[in-house]
Amino acid sequence: MYCLQWLLPVLLIPKPLNPALWFNHSMFMGFYLLSFLLERKPCTICALVFLAALFLICYSCWGNCFLYHCQDSPLPDSAHDPNIVGT
Numbered sequence: 484m485y486c487l488q489w490l491l492p493v494l495l496i497p498k499p500l501n502p503a504l505w506f507n508h509s510m511f512m513g514f515y516l517l518s519f520l521l522e523r524k525p526c527t528i529c530a531l532v533f534l535a536a537l538f539l540i541c542y543s544c545w546g547n548c549f550l551y552h553c554q555d556s557p558l559p560d561s562a563h564d565p566n567i568v569g570t
Contacts, residue, residue, distance in 0.1 A: 487529040
């Protein structure tokens with residue numbers, strides 16, 4: 484399961500606070516995963532473990548799924564703060 488060490492940190496990368504950047508973030512993550520799978524060709528067990536973890540995170544709507552934004556998961560309080568400029 485050596486190849487899994489390059490896939491699991493992808494699940495820990497947070498989504499940007501700005502909703503306008505969610506599409507760019509999801510496209511980048513999708514292309515990264517596709518290129519990783521094509522180049523490194525991880526073993527079947529690692530790929531299944533990663534896909535199961537991704538499915539559970541996206542299905543539970545914890546807010547860290549990079550494929551889409553769940554309507555039930557609110558943005559952090561700092562996303563609505565007008566004093567924060569340039570984030």
